[in-house]
Amino acid sequence: MTGPFTEIAPGVHVWRYPVLDVNVTVVRGAGYALVVDTLSTAAQAEALAAALADLGVTRYGIVNTHHHFDHCFGNATLTGEIWAHDETCRLLRDEPDELVAGAVERHSADHPELAAGLPSVRLRAPDHAVRGHATLDVGGRTVELVHPGRGHTAGDLVVRVPDAGVLIVGDLIEEGAPPNFAEAYPVDWPDAVATLLxxxxxxxxxxxxxxxxxxxxxxxxxxxxxxxxxxREGHADGAPVAEVADRAGPFDAATRRTAVHRGYAELSGRDA
Ligand SMILES: [Zn+2]
Structure with missing residues (x-):
């Protein structure tokens, strides 16, 4: 039985979790596994722990691809040691209240029940900070953790499983919805994707x-x-954010507006 997981390559299993359509990936080695991302709440992470047990996974490490709640707020419910980018570690360790408040604010309109449950979540900071690159031995399988530069956030971490040809990219790539620019670096983001391509x-x-x-x-x-x-062009021309965002282009206008706002801040060397 593999429960809700689908095996996408030898020993690499993905659970496409219905709430927020978020992916959890498990890389299985001999007697040890790596779990990539931990869902949004303690209840969701309990379901994840049960699904891991169904899969026969009892000893595992964890990677958080970035600090957004739907990828790491399940951490405290799970037992394995956690790896994440240095910036993700810092935010989960030093700014847990801000992370919860930000997640509640952004999702109280579109997912009120989920947002209402977030303030009771106990956050757990990662144990191991990765700045550029790290190599893990996952039960005899080599797994690479790489920060390809700023993109969706300042601390995105990509997981490579070379023996299976699998790449786990977090929100640097988004399927089924436009990329999320709320805390992004839109000018740097394409370079990060070019690095992982x-x-x-x-x-x-x-x-x-x-x-x-x-x-x-x-x-x-x-x-x-x-x-x-x-x-870049709009910023160089001094064009207003709304004017650049309202021109036809990739993604929808609301997504472009957030991206242009963030990108202007990035080019001006200030935080949006
Ligand atoms: Zn995200």
Missing amino acids: PWATGPVVPGHGAVVDREFVAAQHADLAELAWRI
Whole structure:
């Protein structure tokens, strides 16, 4: 029995969790596994722990792809040691109240029940900070953790499973919805995707939605690059955010508006 997980490559299993359509990935080695992302709440993470047990996974480490609640608020319910980018570690350790408040604010309108449950979640900071690159031995399998630069957040971490040709990219790539720019670096983002594109030789697991492939990643890179170019051009011309966002272009107008706002701040060297 594999429960809710689908095996997308030898020993690599994905659970496409229905709430927020978020993906949890498990890489299984001999007697040890790696769990990538931990869902949004203690209740969701309890369901994850049960699904891991069904899969026969009892000893495991954890990776948080970034600090957004739907990828790491289940941490405290699970037992394994956790790896994450240095910035993700810092936010979960030093600013837990701000993370909860931000998540509640952003999702109280579209997911009121989920948002209402977030203030009671106990956060758990990762144990191991990764700045650029780390190699893990996952029960005899080599797994690489790589920070490809700023993109969806300042601390995105990508997980490579070379022996299976699998790449797990968090929200640097989004399927089924536009990329989320709320805390993004839209000018740098295409470079981060260009860095990981050569590793996209097989299944690519995005943070949300269906498992994709190299062609999908390349197409999203093209859209991100075009948007970054428009942001640079608008900023150089002194064009208002709304004017640049309202021109036809990749993604929807609301997404472009957030991206242009964030990109202008990035180019001006200030936090949005
Ligand atoms: Zn995210």
